[in-house]
Amino acid sequence: AAASKLQELTEGGFRRVIDDPHVERRDDVTRLVFTTGKLYYELVAEGRPNHVAVARVEELYPWPHEEVSRTVDMYPNVVEIVWAQEEPKNMGAWSFVAPRLRASAGNALIIRYVGRPERGSPAEGHFASHQAEQARIVSEAWAAPNVAGLRAPRMGAAR
Secondary structure (H helix, E strand, O other), X not given: OOOOOHHHHHHOOOOOEEOOOOOOOHHHOOXXXXXOHHHHHHHHOOOOOOOEEEEEEOOOXXXXXXXXXXXXXXXXXXXXXXXXXEEXXXXXXHHHHHHHHHHHHOOOOEEEEEEEOOOOOOOOXXXXXXXXXXXXXXXXXXXXXXXXXXXXXXXXXXX
């Protein structure tokens, strides 16, 4: 699933952010999940609820501000942005991404972290624990936005 087609290699180009190709109705999406690498494939492996779109960030530095902003703007009813990673909060991209994602998404949207809590070690220590933690991360990524009626107006000019 991670391999490129020959046509993409010969006629395409590198995309720093890849929008969700499986969203049928962008108006139904209220939660937009940004992620990288292997976790993307785990998130989309079993399908997802209609209210969630998953965008893959292929390059973290330099931060793809314009591409992220453009992706957010494609979903008019999104109220919550999620950064999902499998690394612990203090070891993955979150500390670098958080202020940049906020700047790209604007101040009107809720931004949440979904991943492992801060830890002293990147490993779970046991395969069954790793699998349980991965399942929790996927489940949290699919959860409905916890906004209880909150819907701030989107301010495209602020981006």
